[in-house]
Amino acid sequence: MRREPAVMDGVALLERAVTYVLGSLALADPAALRERTPCRQWDLRALLAHLADSLTALHEAAETGHVPMTAPTGAGDDPVAAVRDRARLLIGAWADPGRGTVSIEDHSLTAGVVTCAGALEIAVHGWDIAWSCAAPRPVPDALAGELLDLAPLFVSDVDRPHRFGLPVAVSTGASPSDRLVAYCGRDPSVSSAQS
Template identity: 60%
Template sequence: MSHVGLLERAVTYTLGCLRAVTPEALSHPTPCHDWDLRALLWHLVDSLTALHEAAADGHVPLDSDLATHDDPVTAARDRARDLLGAWTAQDGRAVSIGGCPVTTDIVARAGALEVAVHGWDVARACHDTRPIPRALADELYPAALLLVSAADRPARFAPPLTPKTPDDRLLAYLGRG
């Protein structure tokens, strides 16, 4: 299941980015408008939880009941490990999101995009220049074209930018540079 491998690579990249987080960095601004690093990390934990529910339970409710944790980095690491285990065991059945069936391939690709790009956001907030690996970014780019439309801008994504290099094409499309 290539989509599970894609999700695994995105999670691995993001786990590497989490190593740069220090307690002092939690108040740093992020590329996500109006979010500090602490808020971004809790959003990432929520996303990782939803991806785990998709694989383990076969559905994702539209409302979240996220339990708080003292340390968002530890919570993100724990949720990342849990979701990889659940996706490895996932049997390929469709996932219900808010009552609508969605293929596991689409859910995993959307999740990989979310996780990798927010990993990049975490790195930037910590002044770490770790890029999304080129092969991963190239594989996520078609998912971004499919999943992010003009209706998502400017509320969820900034307007697309002109990429400076081919390596920047994914992030530029998502309004990050």
């Protein structure tokens, strides 16, 4: 069965975001789990639990074509391992070319939209993980540039300041990674050690 180009691009984008977040996870050790994150209300453990739940929802979307609105499952005693395991399972689940749409409550979205939204969340949280570990790790330029083009579709004024912070001003010469995380309410010029 042939996959539609938008779905192929969404799955490829998701795969690249997962590769990036796995690299950021390599920086997280148990001592870092209490470190704060750019998401002001969360420490790294809470961020990883949120990311684990997001990965589970994206996996369900691939497996069943539906995202259940259930209580979060969390990440257990080893949130780094939980995120790593769920990220790897996620990529395998989206390898099936047959998924065309995904339902979320009473809404139907294309698989391309779901995978692109997932890629954005995963990549930005990959940046957050590295920030929390005081080891800046920019989102790769090509990935950040593509996600930056899509970000206005998934992050609007309605999402601010609850799901995302207000955009942060950056210089005109800022990297694609800095522009992406700034659009999502993170200050790329502030390291975790400074703030």
